[in-house]
Amino acid sequence: AQSVTQLDSQVPVFEEAPVELRCNYSSSVSVYLFWYVQYPNQGLQLLLKYLSGSTLVKGINGFEAEFNKSQTSFHLRKPSVHISDTAEYFCAVSDLGGGGNKLTFGTGTQLKVEL
């Protein structure tokens, strides 16, 4: 079984400041890792994913995440946030057998960007 922990339920940050949203996972097998974003009144959109290869993954809207196998982490970062980044961010995992379809999500982190 897999699980995902997002320790921060809310992260307030000022515009143009850097941000890191933390994600830790546990799994007995190798996994795919994902970050999804949910803007108000919209569905979940894929920000980025790690399947294999380089541990630093770049996604849309200037976000990136680093896979750290020894720490079982996949933290999401952005060097300078914008008001429009205000949204709920979900980390998710899927084992390789599931092909990235049966996702196990974390509880989400609400990023609130303030002026």
Added chain:
Amino acid sequence: EPEVTQTPSHQVTQMGQEVILRCVPISNHLYFYWYRQILGQKVEFLVSFYNNEISEKSEIFDDQFSVERPDGSNFTLKIRSTKLEDSAMYFCASNLDTTFGEKLFFGSGTQLSVL
């Protein structure tokens, strides 16, 4: 970008009533899913559907739940006799195939309130 469409956006029903949530996946996709999110909790996998049959389901997906693809475009989730604890946001998702962490496309969700 193509979209997964869900209707209605909000549904209110009385406990014990049947409810059908509707989804139109992306037209060339082959794999379909339902996820749900109870307020304040994780997004949880309910069921996956391929080739007109359920390919996987979670413990949540008991006999009260059923899915159907009644025609070439719609994908529905039926709850036979709703309970208070069924109140949640229900997300439909689809993708083209299941290889290498293929991206899931999510709809904007149906907020189900059981009174």
